[in-house]
Structures are given as C-alpha cells and as structure tokens.
Amino acid sequence: MRYLTLLTFFAAVLFSLNIEMPQKSVANGKTAFLEFTKKDGVSYEKLILDKKEYIIYEHPRDAKKLYALVPIDYYEKPSSKTIKLIYKQDAKEMSKTVHLEVKDGLYKKEILQVQQSKVTLNDKDKKRAAKEYDEAMKDYNTTTQKSYITSKIITPMQSKITSEFGKARVYNNTLKGYHSGTDYRASVGTPIVATNDGVVALVKDRFYSGGSVIIDHGHGIYTCYFHMSKFDVKKGQEVKKGEPIGLSGKSGRVTGPHLHFSARVASEQVDPLQLIELLNKNLF
Ligand SMILES: [Zn+2]
Numbered sequence: 001m002r003y004l005t006l007l008t009f010f011a012a013v014l015f016s017l018n019i020e021m022p023q024k025s026v027a028n029g030k031t032a033f034l035e036f037t038k039k040d041g042v043s044y045e046k047l048i049l050d051k052k053e054y055i056i057y058e059h060p061r062d063a064k065k066l067y068a069l070v071p072i073d074y075y076e077k078p079s080s081k082t083i084k085l086i087y088k089q090d091a092k093e094m095s096k097t098v099h100l101e102v103k104d105g106l107y108k109k110e111i112l113q114v115q116q117s118k119v120t121l122n123d124k125d126k127k128r129a130a131k132e133y134d135e136a137m138k139d140y141n142t143t144t145q146k147s148y149i150t151s152k153i154i155t156p157m158q159s160k161i162t163s164e165f166g167k168a169r170v171y172n173n174t175l176k177g178y179h180s181g182t183d184y185r186a187s188v189g190t191p192i193v194a195t196n197d198g199v200v201a202l203v204k205d206r207f208y209s210g211g212s213v214i215i216d217h218g219h220g221i222y223t224c225y226f227h228m229s230k231f232d233v234k235k236g237q238e239v240k241k242g243e244p245i246g247l248s249g250k251s252g253r254v255t256g257p258h259l260h261f262s263a264r265v266a267s268e269q270v271d272p273l274q275l276i277e278l279l280n281k282n283l284f
Contacts, residue, residue: 017042017096019085022282025101029074029166029178030274031265032100033282034083035059036066045086045093049100054266057219060147060283067283069220070100071268074166074178078104107166110179118208118253119171129207139201139214140222140267147218148197152284153276154241156192156225156261157248159184165262165271171253180269181224181262186248188229188257194239195223195261195276203235209260210251215239221279223272226260227252 018037026032036044036056047054047068059065070083081100086093121129163183169176186192194215201222202214211228229249233239250257263272 017085017087019096019098021098021100024099025103026072027103027105028072028076028078029105029107029269029271030072031270031278032070032072032083033278034068034070034098035282036068036085038064038066041090043088045088048084048086049081052266055143055220057145057147060150069265069278071265071270072102073268074105076102078102105166107168107178109170110163110167111170112172112255114171114253114255116172119174119176125207132204132206132208136202136214137267139216140264142201142216143220143266144199144216144218147221148199148238149217149219149221149279149283150197151241152280153196154193155184155273155276156195156223157184157186157190157259159186159190159259161185162258165273181226181260182272184248184259184261186257186259188247188249190248190259191244192225192228192246192248192259194241194243194245196241198223198239200233200235200237200239200245203231203233206252208253210254211246211249212252213245215245220264220266221275222264224260224262224264226262227254227258 020035044056044066054068054070056066056068059067079102083098085096162185165182167179169179198215198217201216204212206212209226213225215223227249228246230247232244232246248259263275
C-alpha cells in the first residue's frame, strides 16, 4: 500500500511537470527550444543530450518560466534523440526524458574560388588560424549567466542574402567544411549594427574571418560579424541593439566584399537566422 502511494505520488509529479518543446524535430545545424513552467518544490537543474549538458535559464520576460536552448551539431546525422531533464523534487534528484527528432537539413553544395594561400596554409598561417580558433572557442565556452537580450533580435544589415548557412563548401576543388553563417551582400564600407544588446567579446583581424567582432549576449548566445574593414567598438564594451559596430569589408578568406554573420549557442555553431526567429518567436 505504501509502495502504491509512493508510485501515485511520483506519477503526479511527472504529470504536473510542464515542459514544452514547440518543434518536435530540428535539423542539423539548428537549435531546439524548450520551456519549463516553475512549480513549488521543483527545481529544474539541467538538460543532458549525448553526454553534453545544457543550462536552464530564467525566461527573460516571464518570471513563471524557464527555458533552454539545445543546438544540434551540423555533422549530426538524422536520428531520434533523447533529451534528459534533471530536476529536483523536494531536494531529491529525479529525471524525465523528452524525445527530439534530428532531421536532415538538406543543405546544398557551393563551389568557390579563393586565394590558394587561404586553402593550403603554410605553417605560420596554420599556427595563426589554430591560435585564433582556440581564442574564440574560449569565448564561446564562456557562459554569461545574465541575458542582455531584452527585446526582439534584428539582423546586422538590411541587404540581400547571397549565401545561406549550411552549404557544403568546395574551395578551389577541395571540400572544406560548410558555410558557418549567413552572407549579406555589402560593398566595402557598409554599416553593420549589433543585432541586440551585449558585451563585445572580441575585436580582431583574423586569418580566415578577417576583421572580426564577436558579441556576447549572455545565456551562451554569441553573434559574430566577419570580413569587416573598420571597427567602431572595443573589446569589453557594452553595445545596444542597432548600434553601429563597424563597416563591412573583404578581409580574410573571401571571394569578394560581403558581411558574414554567424552565431553560437552553448559553444555550437548554428544557423543564425533560425536562432533569431526561434528566440523572437518564443521569448519576445
Ligand atoms: Zn560567409
């Protein structure tokens, strides 16, 4: 009898945990959104997917809710995933699972001709690119617990998109990964704005990405602006949504002038425009 009472008690707890996942499936390279309703005596601890942990944050606009972002690696194959929610019920650790379908993003292939020295690197450039990668990864792996985003996210410029996120890229007949962001048509000197409030995490001229600005928006969300010709911000500076951060250019590995705009969530590279749409729809 006591066992049955206990069972009924746990069943009631599970039933009353309110977890929402608006889309049940997500493509590789895109982000899934989960929302939790606060409940007395329950503390939502974290999410686990394939041994990686994801933080559950306070909802920026609804004090009764929490949310989490789960980015799916670009190289992830279509599969059925189980996201494990770890929570505490009256200080006792418990878990619940949510299923997520990973579907194929069906990204196309893109063939580009660039300077051969930006495809076959000499030792000095290899070292430099590796150092710059490590430096940026250190930023992306740093999670600011506070969110700077308080209103709808905007795009960094109003211009035609010339290349979408995710295309498999063939540089000078060599397959080199995929297009990690969204390209906007922009002649040298076109103003670029911050897509939302944040703190400038990096301002630097880098080997591949050229003149680069990275903004930390908090909650593990970063936006990146590459191939710039001029910077209007400094590292560590707070920026506001719509504030000019510099001018577009053609620095780094490019076929011509444009703005490469990308985003990271929980250190994973994701489709920036899908992320903006997802956050705007679910949080603001
Ligand atoms: Zn690009």
